[in-house]
Amino acid sequence: MRRHRHAKIVATVGPASSTPDQLRALFLAGVDTFRLNFSHGVQADHAKVHAAIRDLEKEVGRPIGILQDLQGPKIRIGTLQGGRLDLQAGETVRFVLEGADGDKQAIPLHHPEIFDAVVPGQELLIDDGRVRVRVTGPERTSITAEVITGGPISNRKGVNLPGTLLDLSPLTEKDRADLAFGLDLGVDWVALSFVQKPSDVIEARGIIGDRAGIMSKIEKPQALDRIDDIIRLSDAVMVARGDLGVEIPHEDVPARQKELIRACRLAVKPVVVATQMLDSMVNAPAPTRAEASDVATAIYDGADAVMLSAESATGRYPVEAVAMMDRIIRSVEGHKLYHSIIAASEPGEEETPPHAVATATADLAEAVRAAAIVAYTASGTTAARVARKRPAAAILALTPNVATSRRLSLLWGAHSVLTEDVDSYEEMTTKARHHAQDEGFAKPNDIIVVTAGIPFHSAGNTNNIRLMQI
Template sequence: MHRLRRAKIVATVGPASNSPEMLKALFLAGVDTFRLNFSHGSHDDHARVHAAIRALEQEVGRPIGILQDLQGPKIRVGTIRDGRIKVEAGETIRFVQHGTDGDRDAIPLPHPEIFAAVLPGHDLLIDDGKLRVKITGLGADWIEARVITGGVISNRKGVNLPDTLLELSPLTPKDRADLAFGLSLGVDWVALSFVQKPGDLIEARGLIGDRAGLLAKIEKPSALDHIDDIIRLADAVMVARGDLGVEIPHEDVPGRQKELVRACRLAVKPVIVATQMLDSMVAAPTPTRAEASDVATAIYDGADAVMLSAESAAGSYPREAVEMMDRIIRSTEHHKLYRSLISVSEPQVERTPPHAVAAAAATLADAIDAPAIVAYTHSGTTAARIARKRPEVPILALTPEIAVARRLCLLWGAHSVQSAPVSTYEDMVSHAEEIALGEGFGQPADHIVVVSGIPFGRAGTTNNIRVTRLPG
């Protein structure tokens, strides 16, 4: 089986979708990669889901990606007397580093790194930006602020500091324990939350090594300031519009999304667009027209994947949400303007043999009406270079590594297959022909384009194109 679309679907697993039966229904509806959100659930819960996905993978005979999403450092206010304080615009309130049972003159904020980093004039946002205060004064363990947008401050509400670079590791002790557990299970991707600077990725890479792909979630303004280096160090990127939309103006989010998708395509790194894509489907069987347009915009931008969060994790219609996303993607990719919009955003081919060969293969396949491009890929790089071109035909990615086949479930246009390694040129061609026919990517007498690196088995050596005719 293969999808009738190029962009991929990521779905978050939760109480609404963690049974083996629902996981299978979601896969059949269109899910390519499942996200395990380690902000919720126990290790035992995630282990059961992981085992169910791997059993499903065996049943359907297709690689399925698993993305572990780490919680990251959550900044929250402490406990408030009577559970809540109502504050009005214009009044002055005070935050303190130590203490409990706070009031408006001593709201607990138990994060010393904040007191070390903030400056007068910085904004502090509470409860997903519903309340905004501006810092007017501070000491070693207190912060005074003027309320700009009033409302209710209640226990343990989240805090965002869009103007402040915190000296804070993106990996909390909980994250380190979760990461070790996820790697022991064999997750394919690890998503790092609240990345602020390139060094955050270096720290995570030291723990992960090559056991999983490293995905950077872009949700902080400071990450945007270092985005080129962050993309270079990551294996993939997520445009996490939830927290990002709290910390930067709402009107800036669409443009930033387009910039990030384009930068990732240029860097040959998969990019996911996420958060509230079909949010009304948490409680309704259909999305709003604006939500359908939001998904379509990400596809027109050239995103590798789009993601469902609460829609599939906790909503009343998880399967319907996946089916809707699948239909929107397919409709968008078949629209008469799709190819022209994708082509306009196409980056220039890098002046290196591997990139030139991959781009030439895509152009050649279009020219001869090939039904597919077969890419032999040891690390996934050859398939990613071809996907950068966004060819009109699917990419049949053959790899001897099951871990690579699973990671390619995030890559635009890639249908990954774990295949036996090849050692000779003749084996390469016959193997490509056999799998293309077996996977339904061509008919006898069709011409396909085969791309590989020679010598075989060496990562990154994309240097060979072959046109072959399918036998029969």
């Protein structure tokens, strides 16, 4: 089974999509990686979904990626009187660290790091910015603020502080318990929420090691200030436009998205574009034209994957949303201008021998109109280096590592096949021919380009190209 597209689809699992039959339908519609959102649900439910995905993987004979998305240090107000308060523009409200009554003069905000960081004039955004207040009197255990944009607030609504670096660990106690649980299950990727600085990734790496890939979610302006270091330390990046779009102006998000995709391509790290991509399909069987254009833009920009959130987790049309995203991707990649646009946005070359070999592999495949590029890859690095060039030919990634094969389900253009390791050059060419035909990429007389690292069994050493005719 192969996808007739290069970009991948990530879908969030929730009440609308958690049964084995629903998961199978989503996979057949086009899902490559399933996201388990640990901001919702309980561990036992996530374990059932994980087991169902692994059973599905055996049934279809294709590696399927599983992404564990940790809740992270989300800042929220506490419990309010009657569960809700209506704030009016111009009135004064007060947030308190302890002893809250839940009224307008004692709104609970049990996050001491906020009280340590805020200054007069600082804005607090509540409920994704729907309500805005400006700090007038910060104290050690209370904050007085003027309501700038009024509206209703209710229990546990999120609070954002644009432009403020908070002294927060990226992993809460809940995150650490969820992370241990997810690693024991065997998730392929761990998404870190609200990354602010490189040390956040380093802290997570100390716990995760190489048991899963680390995906840093870029949703804080502070992360943009140190983005090159964060990308370098991460295994993948998510452009999480929800919270990012709250903390920076809406009009700045598209440009930041393009910058992040380009930076990740340069660093050879998969990049996922997420949030509200087909949001109207939560309740409608078709997206708006603007949403279709949004998905298309991410594909034209060269994103490795696009992600569905509520559309597949709680929406009424989860399978239709995946199928729509699949059709949009295939339409864009089949457009006559796609490859010229992708080529025009290609970042500068990495001046290292392995990158040069991978680039030459892609260029050679283009020159001879190869049916496929076969990349032998132990860690996934060789396939990622080739994918960085965004070649027209499909990338058949052969790996002996099941963990690598699953992580490659997130990489642009990669069709991963689990195979035994090779010990000789002759065995490499024989297996390349076999898998290229067996997986439906090549037929007799077709040309394929094979790249690998020699000596074999050494990761990251891309140094050999072979041109072959079937």
